[in-house]
Amino acid sequence: MFLLVFSFVLIGIAKPRIDFFPKADPNFVNTFITLPIGTDQAYTDSLTSLVEKRITNVIHKNGKKNPLVESIISNATIGASADQNDRSPSPNKGKVSVAFVEFGRRNGVNTRSYLEEVRTALQGIPGIEVSVDQESGGPLLVRQ
Numbered sequence: 001m002f003l004l005v006f007s008f009v010l011i012g013i014a015k016p017r018i019d020f021f022p023k024a025d026p027n028f029v030n031t032f033i034t035l036p037i038g039t040d041q042a043y044t045d046s047l048t049s050l051v052e053k054r055i056t057n058v059i060h061k062n063g064k065k066n067p068l069v070e071s072i073i074s075n076a077t078i079g080a081s082a083d084q085n086d087r088s089p090s091p092n093k094g095k096v097s098v099a100f101v102e103f104g105r106r107n108g109v110n111t112r113s114y115l116e117e118v119r120t121a122l123q124g125i126p127g128i129e130v131s132v133d134q135e136s137g138g139p140l141l142v143r144q
Contacts, residue, residue, distance in 0.1 A: 027134075029111075029115050033096075034129040034131075038092070041091040047128055048074050052096045055098060057121070059114065115133075
């Protein structure tokens with residue numbers, strides 16, 4: 001009984017650092033663009049292209065190809081929602097994804113810094129809501 005009480009007291013004092021779902025280096029950096037409802041698809045596409053150019057400037061500094069990046073893909077309207085199951089056309093949404101090479105080919109380079117640089121580069125674009133995040137990992141949340 002004493003050992004049980006002592007264990008609880010020791011855990012309460014020492015507070016072990018346990019991350020049940022730690023954030024790893026991103027394999028993908030996803031940028032979601034949301035404009036007001038009713039926005040024309042051509043306008044959404046033009047702003048998605050602008051966001052893609054800014055992201056490309058961050059990823060490929062000085063115009064040199066970045067060996068950590070496998071691809072940069074952008075799309076507007078279909079598949080541009082943060083919800084992966086939502087395939088309905090949304091002419092007011094756009095998405096730009098940066099795919100990095102597999103972890104073993106990165107030579108220890110951290111890709112988390114690109115996430116912050118992209119966030120900084122996309123500030124100040126008027127009229128749009130921008131969300132930059134890495135791919136979600138861990139258990140899936142099932143909505144009923």
